[in-house]
Amino acid sequence: MTYQAPTHIHSRAVHDELVLLDARQDAYFGLNPTGAVAWSALTAGRSPEAAAAEISAQFDVAPEVARIDVAALVDQLVARGLLEPAGA
Amino acid sequence: MSNPVKTPTLYRIFNLCVASDLALPLPVIEGEPVVEIVEGAVTPRGAALWRAEPPFAFACFRDDDAIVLDWPEARFRVAATRVVVDASDRIVAAGMLVPAVWSVVMAARGVESLHGCAVARAGRAVAVLGASGAGKSSAGLAMLDRDWHVVTDDLLVLDDAGRAVPGPPFLRLCTNGEHGRAGEPDAGGKLRVATPGVPAPVPLTGMVILHDDYTECVRLRGSAAVAALLDQVYAPMVTHADQSRRRFELAVDLAARTAVFGAPPRSLTPETIERIAQENAA
Structure with missing residues (x-):
């Protein structure tokens, strides 16, 4: 499964982190460096598994841990309306 | 007998040249006005766009292309090129204009x-x-x-x-x-x-x-x-x-x-x- 950011969600990188704006809710969110890598991969149309592999390649994180963490992150992002299934 | 014609004074505030009937606590300049400040009636209409928590008595309202800022002491109708002031005390109104009202003037001009x-x-x-x-x-x-x-x-x-x-x-x-x-x-x-x-x-x-x-x-x-x-x-x-x-x-x-x-x-x-x-x- 792949995901996309709704059009009212805006993202900007700052230093090695990512900040997100939900323009409808006037709410702001921050992602740490690993979350920023996951967001970039996911919004580029890559699967959560591929995003986890990228995190394992860039950070000292075991593949299984990265997979679990990315799955949890996707759940949170979807629950907050920051991410949605592609084609939604 | 005709009423005397008021001539607005020009001021500069945050790089904007402002013509104002209201005497502002700012140096007077020469130039072409970008924003006008005029005295006149301002009336809030409809539901408040935003209201401050008590004890602060402030609310703002939308009025076509403008925002009405409503304090007990003064009201201001703020658009990008014109501010209308409704206040019994002109000195108080001038003091509220800079800086409190001016943040909304800047927002109307696309500047945060x-x-x-x-x-x-x-x-x-x-x-x-x-x-x-x-x-x-x-x-x-x-x-x-x-x-x-x-x-x-x-x-x-x-x-x-x-x-x-x-x-x-x-x-x-x-x-x-x-x-x-x-x-x-x-x-x-x-x-x-x-x-x-x-x-x-x-x-x-x-x-x-x-x-x-x-x-x-x-x-x-x-x-x-x-x-x-x-x-x-x-x-x-x-x-x-x-x-x-x-x-x-x-x-x-x-x-x-x-x-x-x-x-x-x-x-x-x-x-x-x-x-x-x-x-x-x-």
Whole structure:
């Protein structure tokens, strides 16, 4: 499964982190460096598994841990309306 | 017998040339007006767009292309090129116009502003942000004896290049007299103390946010810097389309290109400001 950011969600990188704006809710969110890598991969149309592999390649994180963490992150992002299934 | 024709006086506020029937506490200039200030009836209509929590008696309303700002002492109808003032006390209204109403004028013109004071020396500025009473103006005052100049106080406006735009040439200080300066009382309960200003926008070297979240002066990076800056937008309400996006872009741009620090309220010393200026000069 792949995901996309709704059009009212805006993202900007700052230093090695990512900040997100939900323009409808006037709410702001921050992602740490690993979350920023996951967001970039996911919004580029890559699967959560591929995003986890990228995190394992860039950070000292075991593949299984990265997979679990990315799955949890996707759940949170979807629950907050920051991410949605592609084609939604 | 005809009524005398009022001739508006021209002032400059944050790089805008303003024609005003209302006498403003600003130097008079010559030029072409960009914003008009006229006295006239202003009436709030419909549901409030935003209302302050008690005990503050303030609300704002939408009125076609304008925003009506409603205080017990005065009402203002604010559009990008025209402000209509409805107040029985013209001196109070003039004091509310700068800076409180002006943040909405700037928003109507697509510019977001922050709650802060900026001081400059040798072409570099340091901004001090924070809530009322956090020590912004006092920090600025302490720099005047060290050959620094006030760029702006209370309302911090940045141009497209991220430079601090000169504001009215005065500091707004507490009226307790501890600072030993003479000035004029203003509508916000502060003492307006005239200071030498700067002639042109000044690049920002650093920004310090005074807040209880911090126990010492620390450098803020990434999303922490962005969140801290977003907390310092001048007016809490969203009055114009795309304003959230503009605030977001402003905070991200500032966090990316300026050194941002957090420090406890009333903790900032002149030495710290000078150190920030020196260590972060490009």
